Amino acid sequence: MDEALKKKLIEAMAGTVVAHADELTALDQAIGDGDHGLNMKRGFEAVLAETDTIVAKPLPDALKAIGTTLVMKVGGASGPLYGTLFMALGKELPPDPTIADVAQALAAAIEAVKARGKSDLGQKTMLDVLAPLQAALAAGGADLAARLPAVADEAAAATVPLKAIRGRASFLGERSIGHMDPGARSSALLATAICNAIGA
Numbered sequence: 001m002d003e004a005l006k007k008k009l010i011e012a013m014a015g016t017v018v019a020h021a022d023e024l025t026a027l028d029q030a031i032g033d034g035d036h037g038l039n040m041k042r043g044f045e046a047v048l049a050e051t052d053t054i055v056a057k058p059l060p061d062a063l064k065a066i067g068t069t070l071v072m073k074v075g076g077a078s079g080p081l082y083g084t085l086f087m088a089l090g091k092e093l094p095p096d097p098t099i100a101d102v103a104q105a106l107a108a109a110i111e112a113v114k115a116r117g118k119s120d121l122g123q124k125t126m127l128d129v130l131a132p133l134q135a136a137l138a139a140g141g142a143d144l145a146a147r148l149p150a151v152a153d154e155a156a157a158a159t160v161p162l163k164a165i166r167g168r169a170s171f172l173g174e175r176s177i178g179h180m181d182p183g184a185r186s187s188a189l190l191a192t193a194i195c196n197a198i199g200a
């Protein structure tokens with residue numbers, strides 16, 4: 001992957017997180033402690049500040065560097081989990097991945113997040129968006145970059161009726177039902193930003 005595309009992807013991810021920070025915070029105010037927008041904004045602004053150093057690295061090392069920065073800067077539960085996601089993608093992906101490579105790497109990265117979070121699908125977390133995206137990537141077909149944003153949005157919306165089993169929202173028990181999971185929304189935003197940047 002060339003430096004220009006890596007830069008475009010970092011700017012797209014940071015841009016959407018900053019633009020939606022208030023929305024992520026509002027979602028986390030409903031079922032958590034109201035810091036998800038701030039956490040993600042702090043993390044991706046730190047990644048953005050390191051853009052030049054990161055894009056000079058081959059894709060696997062660039063992804064590991066993003067993961068390391070997210071672990072250090074995001075904080076909360078989501079920092080180590082997003083950090084694990086990006087570091088695992090860096091470990092799995094070749095420098096110039098195919099769609100099949102991305103599907104395989106995301107599957108492995110999802111397993112790494114599950115292990116780190118002691119969590120699984122259906123527990124109202126970011127995993128409930130990441131897994132349907134991985135399934136769509138594995139199924140393949142035409143126009144993936146155009147189709148995946150809708151997959152991500154539908155998956156995030158599908159967390160609304162779920163009861164949280166992991167993370168702070170689980171403290172609310174039944175009262176977590178009826179709200180979108182903040183981490184599911186941030187995962188959908190990141191996926192959409194990546195698709196738009198690749199498709200444009």
Ligand code: ADP
Binds near residue numbers: 034035183
């Ligand atoms: P905190 O809950 O520590 O304040 P954030 O608000 O930044 O951290 O992130 C909350 C999000 O992290 C949740 O909406 C959920 O998607 C995700 N999350 C929390 N715990 C887990 C877990 N064990 N496994 C997977 N995702 C989790």
Ligand code: MG
Binds near residue numbers: 028036076168
């Ligand atoms: Mg929070």
Ligand code: MG
Binds near residue numbers: 033035076077
């Ligand atoms: Mg917190």
